[in-house]
Amino acid sequence: MDLRLFDHQTNMASSSSLAPPSLTPVMKDGECRNWAELPSDLTSWILSKLSAVDILQNAQKVCTKWHRVCKDPAMWRKIDMRNSGDLRYNLVMMCLVDSSIRSQRGFVEIDIWHFGTDSLLNYISHRSSNLRSLRLAVCYPITTYGLTDALMKLPLLEELEVSYCSLSAESLEVVGQSCPNLKTLKLNREVLHRFSFFSEDDDALAIAETMPRLRHLQLFGNKLTDADDGLKAILDNCPDLEHLDLGHCLNVNFSGDLEKRCSERIKVLGRPGSERIFDFSIFEDSVTLDTDY
Secondary structure, three states, X not given: OOOXXXXXXXXXXXXXXOOOOOOOOOOOOOOOOOHHHOOHHHHHHHHOOOOHHHHHXXXXXXXXXXXXXXXXHHHHOEEEXXXXXXXXXXXXXXHHHHHHHHHOOOOOEEEEEOOOOHHHHHHHHHHOOOOOEEEEEOOOOOOHHHHHHHHOOOOOOOEEEEEOOOOOHHHHHHHHHXXXXXXXXXXXXXXXXXXXXXXXXXXXXXXHHHOOOOOXXXXXXXXXXXXXXXXXXXXXXXXXXXXXXXXXXXXXXXXOOHHHHHHHHOOEEEOOOOOOOOOOHHHHHHOXXXXXX
């Protein structure tokens, strides 16, 4: 493994919200750094910037000390599992998920991008009832039924992102009923221009009726409207809502008193054509808009 990677990770750390442990003195010209001699807390902090794949496949094999640090339960509070979408790599990724779950069951966050199946979600939900955050993006093999069944087993979930995955309005309602602590929901639909102006408030109504504790809501490419069963219902039934992103929700016009209500209550508002206010990195890589009319 090229240890220069960790110099790069250290440089990136300055932008992190978490302060690193005290750094070692600046090296003199020509002096070589012995990474094995770094304090354990600093090593742990650096390695935590890696994905689960990098930790399991590379970092833990570098030396005995790194292997020990990589086995620390604190390293597995969050499991970040992403690949490039190559289906041939899915089996490897699933084995890594299986390995990380077997070694430490105390994680509270997991990100899965570009792979995943119903059986994998079922495996995770049975072994991680303390999960607080789940992000799924571009996981086409995952079905609405499989996702719903898994989420019903995660009652402590506080943050859920479902981007480019199958989740019906009916299932969304079940999720709201099963996850009463949900505070952040990012439900991002695929954007097809030819269908952009079709209106449908089923998602909005399910959110309004079952997720009263939401503080952050992102609905990219949703077909909700201003109607009583749409945006108005969300504002009426989610009193704690502070951040609302309606990017590319082309049926929202803030008619009537909606403009005033949003300006008075919502601290951060993303309008259908405004700059994105939440993390949309998945869309920077993956979204292609259908412009063929």
